[in-house]
Amino acid sequence: MVNRLRRVFPSLPWLAPALIILLIVYLLPLAKVLTISVMEPVVGFGNYEKLLLDAGMRHIFWTTFRISGITTVVSVALGYVVALAMVNAPRRQFQLMLVCVLIPFWISVLVRAFAWIVLLRSGGVINSALLSLGIIKEPLDLLYNDFGVVVGMVHYMVPLAVLTIYGQMSGIDTRLAMAARGLGARPLYAFARIFLPLCVPGISAAAILIFITALGFYIVPAMLGGGKTLMLAEYVSLMINATVDWGMGTAMASTLAVLVLMLMFLLSRIVNLRRVFGGA
Secondary structure, three states: OHHHHHHHOOOHHHHHHHHHHHHHHHHHHHHHHHHHHHHOOOOOOHHHHHHHHOHHHHHHHHHHHHHHHHHHHHHHHHHHHHHHHHHHOOHHHHHHHHHHHHHHHHOOHHHHHHHHHHHHOOOOHHHHHHHHOOOOOOOOOOOOOHHHHHHHHHHHHHHHHHHHHHHHHOOOOOHHHHHHHHOOOOHHHHHHHHHHHHOHHHHHHHHHHHHHHHHOOOHHHHHHHOOOOOOHHHHHHHHHHHOOOHHHHHHHHHHHHHHHHHHHHHHHHHOOHHHHOOOO
8 A cells, every 4th residue: 555655646755744744733723623613612503604694793704805805906906016117127126126025024014013003093104294284184094994904904915916926927928018019019008918918827826815815814903903893813813812702713713714725726726826936
């Protein structure tokens, strides 16, 4: 049996340690979470039934999907513009832009959330500047609402969108658009009909990855939402740590995990992941 497995999967001996670690640190805890979700407080699927029937739960799911969707659209749009500029930039400018894109990854998300609180609060930098210029007469409500959460999440997601889209965009032969222009196509037409369609796999990959990441965001919605914009990850923490309702908390966490797995499967069917992320 072992020899047969080695013939079918010649890399199995090298992968075995990683698979064992994956089983211990990920799959077993996930199985435990699924078990608790159908065992607490009573055996059955009552927790999942409540997720479907309870209006409050549906509202939390809707808020999570709505904010994640808005974040995805804005982040991909901004990321595409930056990636396009990086592709066409000279080498020195490209290196500077790449450093600027990577710097946010080196800063804690907690620090960035505090920075946005300083900028967006009623007496913060933005409102103070607008008041001093006479543009507004009273501070704008920029914090502890959907707007503040989206701003903080977009700030975190744009670098991810840039790197994902750039990885796809850099592999496109720019001579195709140049050939179209040489045949008489206008620059905008050549871009819309040739270059942009070739970017679709990278755009799709960035959109799904950002949406998946946004679904499980915790720190930014908790700090910039102020409890008024309640997303799924924050509510799971509330159910487990505050109300000690392990059954409902694990049911929501399990539902989120299944949604992420489904989206990852969809991503793998849309694009070649190895090509998008620089594999052979």
